[in-house]
Amino acid sequence: MRLCSSLLSQNVKSRLVVRPSTTIHRSDPFSNFMVTRDTEPLSLDNLQRIDSVNQAVVFSFKNTALSKVIDLQKKQDIKWDPVKYMAGKLRGIISPIQAYINISKKFSSHSLVYDSRFFQLHYFPEDHFISCFRKSKPSITVKSTKKYYLNGKVLNKNQKYFNESKILKTDEAELIKIQATMARLASRHRNNIPSEFAYLRRDLKLKVKMPFIEEWCRLNGDKAIQERNRSESKNATANTVESEAKKSLLDKFGRSTVGTAKDGYYLYIVRIFPDVDTLDEFKKEINKSVQKVADLNWDKFLTPKKGPKGKTWVEAFNDSINVKTINRILKISRFPFELGREQSKG
Template identity: 35%
Template sequence: MSGRLVLKELKAGLNWNKNKNPVTAKTRPIYAKNGPNLHSNDVPMVTSIGKENTFFAKPNKQVARHMTKRGALLEARSKLRGTISIAQVYQNTFRVFSAQSKVYHCDFFRLLYFPPEHFLSVFRKSKPAINVRIVGEVFLNGNVSRSENGRTVSNTAVFEQGSRIDKYGKSVDVSNLKKLQSIFSLDGSNVPRNYAYLRRSLRTFVHGCFIENWTKLQGSQAVEEQITYEAQNSETNGSTEWQFLQHDGRTKPGIAKDGFYLYQVLIFPDDSTKHEFEANVAQSVQAVAKLDWKTFLHGKSKTQKSWVDQANERVRVPVVNAYLAHEQVPRVLKKV
């Protein structure tokens, strides 16, 4: 059965954590603004509780301090979420993959983008949603010392030949330095992904770079318009002048897109490559923003169905709903 996938909201218990919920049509986007315009998805803050009712809490001057630009970005970064685990488990179990989702690739990472109607994105927990996965296992993060003077080399032919087999960050042979490999390559401590604090630091860094660039491209305003678009009838939408949307409700080229962004990291950023990594994250967000919807979804295919529709058709709704019920997620998946 073909059709658009939608999640219907069920009544949740009092103890259900809203941060674990997939988004709804009315879920507000993430903002990175100073002052009162910073949305918090209607979650009461310490400051608001203190001002409205001093019986429960006193105003906290430290919490209520002026929100600087950096503070606003940190607040926005903390609200970024991925998708619920059920969606990822289903994708991996039933091998629902689409090569068309890969929209950006560099030495450090590749980016897979899934539009809001894709089944993975349907289960996202924020607007937008992001997930950072480490798929590369590069010996010494691609940095090898020169034997003659001890200096560090990075992004050289040594790195090209040894650290990125087929340019996918798989370290098999490190620059043909057999002695070095035999001594160190079997030691997991030489691979950055094996350290929890480095993985956590990487995700924090990518999240910060991502949301800063996504909000710069007016993604938040576009999502707000999409909420209004979904709430209105087609006749009203047709007569409305949209600033960030096309006539079909999709974002205009150049405007940051809502959806699920999956970063598959091959090389960790370090002191010498941090700025280059950050620049590539910015370019990846811009690459998605510039996508033409028709070209991206249909490509050269002669069929009317997009690759997103084809992926959604492979989703077994009863199986997904069984997963949702087992995990006590207050949602039910339907095709409409």
């Protein structure tokens, strides 16, 4: 009997779930920022701008205030970019959890999935602790480092930019000398590191998010989530059940297939800011990073190099989370949800 019970206990796994708080009313404004299992993904399909001013065209007259407003609105409609609009709806994770991660320095090396001269991409699946608190589907955060003076555009002896290739130790010593000289020459001016400027950081986010959401939708990330939402709907119709036999974006476990963009949390840490010379290359790197995540094989990606046997690195990370501490942080921040553990058979 003891052997039987121990075997059964090994098959039981716990996963983190976020549910409405029992102490804070969910009408709190923060509740609008959290995604749930049923939240619809961001999508570029059939995206139309509903504009009440355009509906009032029939009431416009020439040389009136209303007609001028409508003319202005028409000009704005011509400039309106659906990709830019949807990129603006991409969100990260809620601030209390972001602060907790930054302070506790909790991270996992397994999350690093793409590394280029421009940036690193860390990806966290939707059942990861961090992804549980994302504010959009998918979720994204763009950070920058203070690594390169003058955005790395310092020429070496061969008249090539140091950031054009991996910096060798010999080049790095030369680069440090040049940077020290430049710092003395520019000491009376503001910092020449791009990440020091707020307007460049804002511009950077848009330059990451626009190619990201376009590529993510092209790889059917939105359709995969919509398909799963339909299959899990309690009010699924007979037509929905029949269509499941034809689905190709989800595997038998309800996960995105290889080649399909994945839901979750994407953290971009940018080293070199894109400029007029490198913007096209930067966009291509963003596309490659989204494709890299889409091409991940779930079983290979989740299997840890070290750690407890029978557990993925996501499960091991989630097990390390102190639920009481997190709920205390959420309560102090008056967040209307709380974290809990749910047992399931693995």
